[in-house]
Amino acid sequence: MTWRNRVVAVGLALVVPLAGGCDGSVGLSDTGSPGASGSRPGAGESGRARKDLSGLRVASEGSGGGYKRDQFGTRWKDTDHNGCDQRNDVLARDLTRVDKKGRCVVTSGHLHDPYSGKDITFAKSDAAEVQIDHVYPLALAWRMGASRWDEDRRERFANDHINLLAVWGVPNRQKSDSGPGEWKPQKGFQCTYAVKYVAVAKKYELPVTRADHNALQDFLARC
Numbered sequence: 001m002t003w004r005n006r007v008v009a010v011g012l013a014l015v016v017p018l019a020g021g022c023d024g025s026v027g028l029s030d031t032g033s034p035g036a037s038g039s040r041p042g043a044g045e046s047g048r049a050r051k052d053l054s055g056l057r058v059a060s061e062g063s064g065g066g067y068k069r070d071q072f073g074t075r076w077k078d079t080d081h082n083g084c085d086q087r088n089d090v091l092a093r094d095l096t097r098v099d100k101k102g103r104c105v106v107t108s109g110h111l112h113d114p115y116s117g118k119d120i121t122f123a124k125s126d127a128a129e130v131q132i133d134h135v136y137p138l139a140l141a142w143r144m145g146a147s148r149w150d151e152d153r154r155e156r157f158a159n160d161h162i163n164l165l166a167v168w169g170v171p172n173r174q175k176s177d178s179g180p181g182e183w184k185p186q187k188g189f190q191c192t193y194a195v196k197y198v199a200v201a202k203k204y205e206l207p208v209t210r211a212d213h214n215a216l217q218d219f220l221a222r223c
Helices: 003-013 043-055 086-094 124-129 138-143 151-159 169-175 187-203 210-220
Strands: 096-101 105-112 119-123 130-134 164-168
Touching (some): 043 187, 043 210, 086 096, 086 130, 086 164, 105 124, 119 124, 124 130, 130 169, 164 169
Antiparallel strands (some): 096 105
């Protein structure tokens, strides 16, 4: 199956059991308090995102040939040099009622999944239940120009907190490498999702497809 057909199938699959609850109530900061994955942005943030979206280049996707995950460097590298890997940093940021082993390793917690609205209990013994998603997917970034970056830049992109989000494994697998023109989270998170997506695209000078641009406009209209 081609990646395009797989994405269409994924989009259809999303119609199944995702709840439509509201998102959380904490800030968008990549270093904020627990649950920081969740809140509706303020007017200033959403207004800036609309302006930044208008400045993004619109382009068609490349073929995706040659993509491999390891071309984005070490998975969950400690790029911010705080002594903890990025996965545990994001779990500590986005979960509530967090327990840790030592200073870094998150062993349990609670996630209000921003993509579906579902409440998830995280335990390290079943770690795949909560996954770390790239808001702007790696494979999509590769097709949109990251294939021409050097490995250091790709590694920074793959481990940048602003592009990482703790989510339930089910919608994360459904999202796969789709952009917002092909996959969307629950309505209550679409504004926040668009603000995050645009921020990543601007920071790394990544273009968006016309379909993704139009979807992001629609999501920002929900702010």
